Amino acid sequence: MKKTKYPLIELKEVWKTYYIGKVSLDVLKGVDLVINKGEFVVIVGPSGSGKSTMMNQVGVLDVPTSGTINLNGVDISTLTESDLAQLRGKTIGFVFQQFNLIPTLTALENVTLPTIFQNVPELERLGKAKELLQMVDLGDRMNHKPNELSGGQQQRVAIARALVNDPEIILADEPTGNLDSKSGQQVMDFLANLHTKEGKTIILVTHDLELVRYAQKVVYLKDGEVVKIKKNHRG
Amino acid sequence: MIKDYFKIPAKEIRRRKLRSWLTLIGIFIGIAAIVSLITLGQGLENAIEKQFSALGKDKLFILPKGGFFGMGSSELLTEDDLELVQGTSGVKIATGLTQGFAKSEFNDLVHYGFISGISTDPEERALVWDAQTYGMAEGRLLRKGDKFKTILGYEYSLPNLFDKRVELGDKILLHNKEFKVVGFLEKIGSPPDDQAAIIPLDAYEEVFDSNNELNFIIAQTKLAEDPFLVAEDIEEELRDDHRLDEGEEDFEIQTPEQFAETFGVILDIVQIVLIGIAGIALLVGGIGIMNTMFTAVLQRTKEIGIMKAIGARNSHILYLFLVESGLYGILGGLIGVTLGIGFAKLTEFAFVQAVGPAFLVITIDWVLIIGTLIFSFLIGVLSGIAPARRASKLNPVDSLRYE
Numbered sequence: 001m002k003k004t005k006y007p008l009i010e011l012k013e014v015w016k017t018y019y020i021g022k023v024s025l026d027v028l029k030g031v032d033l034v035i036n037k038g039e040f041v042v043i044v045g046p047s048g049s050g051k052s053t054m055m056n057q058v059g060v061l062d063v064p065t066s067g068t069i070n071l072n073g074v075d076i077s078t079l080t081e082s083d084l085a086q087l088r089g090k091t092i093g094f095v096f097q098q099f100n101l102i103p104t105l106t107a108l109e110n111v112t113l114p115t116i117f118q119n120v121p122e123l124e125r126l127g128k129a130k131e132l133l134q135m136v137d138l139g140d141r142m143n144h145k146p147n148e149l150s151g152g153q154q155q156r157v158a159i160a161r162a163l164v165n166d167p168e169i170i171l172a173d174e175p176t177g178n179l180d181s182k183s184g185q186q187v188m189d190f191l192a193n194l195h196t197k198e199g200k201t202i203i204l205v206t207h208d209l210e211l212v213r214y215a216q217k218v219v220y221l222k223d224g225e226v227v228k229i230k231k232n233h234r235g
Numbered sequence: 236m237i238k239d240y241f242k243i244p245a246k247e248i249r250r251r252k253l254r255s256w257l258t259l260i261g262i263f264i265g266i267a268a269i270v271s272l273i274t275l276g277q278g279l280e281n282a283i284e285k286q287f288s289a290l291g292k293d294k295l296f297i298l299p300k301g302g303f304f305g306m307g308s309s310e311l312l313t314e315d316d317l318e319l320v321q322g323t324s325g326v327k328i329a330t331g332l333t334q335g336f337a338k339s340e341f342n343d344l345v346h347y348g349f350i351s352g353i354s355t356d357p358e359e360r361a362l363v364w365d366a367q368t369y370g371m372a373e374g375r376l377l378r379k380g381d382k383f384k385t386i387l388g389y390e391y392s393l394p395n396l397f398d399k400r401v402e403l404g405d406k407i408l409l410h411n412k413e414f415k416v417v418g419f420l421e422k423i424g425s426p427p428d429d430q431a432a433i434i435p436l437d438a439y440e441e442v443f444d445s446n447n448e449l450n451f452i453i454a455q456t457k458l459a460e461d462p463f464l465v466a467e468d469i470e471e472e473l474r475d476d477h478r479l480d481e482g483e484e485d486f487e488i489q490t491p492e493q494f495a496e497t498f499g500v501i502l503d504i505v506q507i508v509l510i511g512i513a514g515i516a517l518l519v520g521g522i523g524i525m526n527t528m529f530t531a532v533l534q535r536t537k538e539i540g541i542m543k544a545i546g547a548r549n550s551h552i553l554y555l556f557l558v559e560s561g562l563y564g565i566l567g568g569l570i571g572v573t574l575g576i577g578f579a580k581l582t583e584f585a586f587v588q589a590v591g592p593a594f595l596v597i598t599i600d601w602v603l604i605i606g607t608l609i610f611s612f613l614i615g616v617l618s619g620i621a622p623a624r625r626a627s628k629l630n631p632v633d634s635l636r637y638e
């Protein structure tokens with residue numbers, strides 16, 4: 001069994017250094033982190049703590065300057081950029097603060113986009129996308145473009161898009177940051193549901209301590225280091 | 236799957252309509268120029284071939300070297316040459332023509348045009364009519380014994396040249412000598428021919444003091460003879476007579492087929508030059524596509540980042556951008572082909588109005604159309620390679636952060 005063999009995501013001594021001219025800046029300083037299948041992890045920290053960089057590493061959008069990242073037991077540094085993209089598309093669903101939908105495509109087309117890159121047959125992906133849009137209560141907005149949708153609706157489209165390839169992990173970066181509290185609550189409910197009902201691994205990156213209550217594991221990040229990992233028992 | 240790689244770029248092209256149109260203009264002007272030039276060139280070549288084959292293959296034209304119809308050449312042929320040609324075995328009949336550019340006066344107005352002197356011998360006259368594809372519209376032919384009589388080109392029968400039309404029986408001054416009009420030719424379609432006057436050879440020699448010189452000789456070969464062999468015989472006779480070595484001839488002999496070929500070669504050169512210019516236009520169009528695509532990559536950096544985040548491989552991004560630039564190419568090609576054919580058809584229509592039907596016939600060549608569309612798609616794709624490669628190599632993290 002995958003789960004028992006190795007963790008879903010494992011960061012070992014991960015350093016990320018940016019160079020601005022001759023000046024180097026260590027944004028992550030030897031981070032170690034283990035995320036297991038089915039966990040709800042919140043990575044929290046103030047701005048400038050390296051959260052975004054952490055998210056890029058956990059979401060395998062970027063490779064570390066040094067250290068290793070294993071995704072499902074595979075050292076991502078051994079993969080080509082394209083294979084990494086393919087693996088990312090299959091394994092991780094992203095939900096961004098800015099929603100990040102493609103403006104020319106309708107809600108339905110946005111949701112199906114990741115499946116195109118995975119070569120899913122058309123009928124199958126349309127069925128799946130429609131089902132997901134209905135799940136996020138947007139069955140009547142499928143043919144609307146992002147600019148015809150409210151922020152909350154756009155973020156729900158993004159959640160549907162994140163789920164369409166049935167990934168093991170949902171990685172959400174400040175998903176409620178651009179939403180009013182009601183829409184934010186709705187989005188958090190969806191994520192919590194995905195965790196409890198579908199057994200998805202949820203990784204939430206935020207500066208909002210309020211959201212810590214959803215987590216089973218809270219990772220506190222400060223100045224590029226993990227300062228505390230706390231296990232939560234949710235009520 | 237392939238459908239998606241067309242659907243997404245097509246939406247992008249529609250998103251920025253003005254920019255897309257400007258990009259397309261760059262392509263379709265070049266394509267339209269190429270298509271219309273090739274189509275028209277083909278039509279003209281066919282027309283010329285048809286005209287010359289109408290003359291019949293048994294005609295030979297003997298001209299002074301270096302000149303068409305005597306223009307621009309120093310040495311003219313003479314009556315002696317004509318006699319020599321007439322005496323060559325294999326020649327059924329031969330006749331000489333003179334031609335000059337001269338003044339005509341009528342109704343106190345002056346016009347300049349070609350005046351041709353022809354033989355009034357009925358058989359020789361018939362050969363000229365045949366070789367020049369003349370037809371009579373009004374009046375009678377020139378006949379033996381006619382001297383200061385003339386047959387005028389079609390335009391003299393219109394009130395264009397002298398404010399009023401010339402009538403049969405009117406007197407007209409040609410090179411300051413009075414001629415009586417006995418006939419009018421049918422419309423030929425080229426202004427120099429339709430504004431020409433035909434007079435007897437004797438009258439020409441007298442009026443122009445042409446000293447037995449001829450601008451060209453037309454010969455008709457006997458039925459069973461090979462015109463090429465007869466041409467060789469004539470060449471030999473004339474060369475001997477002019478005391479020239481082979482290769483130094485001051486005259487040349489052409490068959491209608493050779494005429495058609497000569498015209499064809501000229502037409503080809505003109506076409507190659509024009510198509511070269513159109514090709515430069517197309518190159519500029521391609522650079523326009525490249526520019527548009529580079530701008531698009533910049534504007535869509537964030538979207539490229541999103542696509543990469545949700546699983547797009549570098550090759551997926553590359554294809555999306557290549558298809559988009561290819562679509563610009565093929566759309567430009569479609570518009571260009573339509574405009575090009577339209578322009579060629581319009582020219583055909585203008586020819587029909589000016590010359591009459593069946594001279595220039597434009598045929599739609601599907602191989603050309605499909606070839607042009609493939610070519611324009613390729614131009615688009617080629618122009619898109621550099622921008623698409625840049626897009627595909629963008630780093631997802633930086634692209635996502637791009638605003």
